[in-house]
Amino acid sequence: MPSIISDIHQKQLDLYTIKELPESHAWRSSLDHDYQSNDSVESIPVIDLNDENFAIEKIGHACKTWGAFQIINHNISQRLLDNMEAAGKRLFSLPMQQKLKAARSADGIAGYGVARISSFFSKLMWSEGFTIVGSPLDHARQLWPHDYKKFCDVIEEYEKEMEKLAGRLMWLMLGSLGISKDDVKWAVGGGCSALQLNSYPACPDPDRAMGLAAHTDSTILTILHQNNTSGLQVFKEGNGWVTVPPLPGALVINVGDLLHILSNGLYPSVLHRAVVNRTRHRLSVAYLYGPPSGVKISPLSKLVDQGHPPLYRPVTWSEYLGTKAKHFDKALSSVRLCAPRIGFGNPKDRNSVPVG
Ligand SMILES: C=C1C[C@]23C[C@H]1CC[C@H]2[C@@]12CCC[C@@](C)(C(=O)O1)[C@H]2[C@@H]3C(=O)O
Ligand SMILES: O=C(O)CCC(=O)C(=O)O
Numbered sequence: 001m002p003s004i005i006s007d008i009h010q011k012q013l014d015l016y017t018i019k020e021l022p023e024s025h026a027w028r029s030s031l032d033h034d035y036q037s038n039d040s041v042e043s044i045p046v047i048d049l050n051d052e053n054f055a056i057e058k059i060g061h062a063c064k065t066w067g068a069f070q071i072i073n074h075n076i077s078q079r080l081l082d083n084m085e086a087a088g089k090r091l092f093s094l095p096m097q098q099k100l101k102a103a104r105s106a107d108g109i110a111g112y113g114v115a116r117i118s119s120f121f122s123k124l125m126w127s128e129g130f131t132i133v134g135s136p137l138d139h140a141r142q143l144w145p146h147d148y149k150k151f152c153d154v155i156e157e158y159e160k161e162m163e164k165l166a167g168r169l170m171w172l173m174l175g176s177l178g179i180s181k182d183d184v185k186w187a188v189g190g191g192c193s194a195l196q197l198n199s200y201p202a203c204p205d206p207d208r209a210m211g212l213a214a215h216t217d218s219t220i221l222t223i224l225h226q227n228n229t230s231g232l233q234v235f236k237e238g239n240g241w242v243t244v245p246p247l248p249g250a251l252v253i254n255v256g257d258l259l260h261i262l263s264n265g266l267y268p269s270v271l272h273r274a275v276v277n278r279t280r281h282r283l284s285v286a287y288l289y290g291p292p293s294g295v296k297i298s299p300l301s302k303l304v305d306q307g308h309p310p311l312y313r314p315v316t317w318s319e320y321l322g323t324k325a326k327h328f329d330k331a332l333s334s335v336r337l338c339a340p341r342i343g344f345g346n347p348k349d350r351n352s353v354p355v356g
């Protein structure tokens, strides 16, 4: 049975019909400078994957400085990106009662609902999400009892193509640290993944709302497709919040917490958030890529020596997701072995409005 709407974890209002921002969704006032974005600086680099000579160097530099970059010439067809976007639109435009038939259970990962990190905030986000782990069949059947195949076919093709791209990107990102396939035995058979569809309806008071609160991804890397509406912002020390402009056909790559661990802290996992706007419905699709289940992730031995002790203890992906669900922005430091250097790894909390 779908959970009832009043369940704290499924507190999903029908955002498409609201004419005025409710207090429950009002995050900020116009005096809140922490929230302001700084679009006068350059955004994350755009890297052409066909640029064989320089792509790897540029990727390494982007991972160290931003923890994120955009890619073009990635071989994912525009047809597939368009089909994925249309599948997301079709899902989120279903009536709320129908979407709730595929509601995520309180302790589950897959299904329809508010962002998992919602429980850490006293305000609700202006978004809805749908998470797919493995086959979408069971949920698709609940959403479209007579016509679920179309959705499943697109998701399956998207997952297959994204898995290949994620593997390729992981080797490029590790390659620029001098790591080769011989150094990472567990990675040869591919990884595990989840697919997150995010929907941000047009918002009557966008300056006071929050689409998706600031977070880092608990992944090795994330491949994000955003529709033609901006909203994604990344945080860069010294620059503040910087918008990642949607470029037709480009994909955004984020360094996740597990790559931060593997790189022994050399690559920061990027803090990012999504803001909303007054007129346009924004959609994004995140392919969250992690290691095979059961594999313990720890700093790669090639990156560890006397002068560079391992900064993190070994964790599996599922263990880390559990830690994130419990500690949220303190998850990385909770698996840390050595104290962070002063002024590093201890950013002040940029998510105000915490619970409690
Ligand atoms: C494999 C993952 C990674 C998850 C949890 C699980 C499935 C859904 C992912 C997200 C997607 C939206 C942001 C986030 C912070 C959230 O709330 O759900 C992500 C979270 C994480 O990266 O920690
Ligand atoms: O919608 C976006 O641009 C961000 C989505 C995101 O960060 C996520 O799904 O993890």
Ligand SMILES: [Fe+2]
Residues within 6 Å of the ligand: 215, 216, 217, 222, 272, 286
């Ligand atoms: Fe994210």
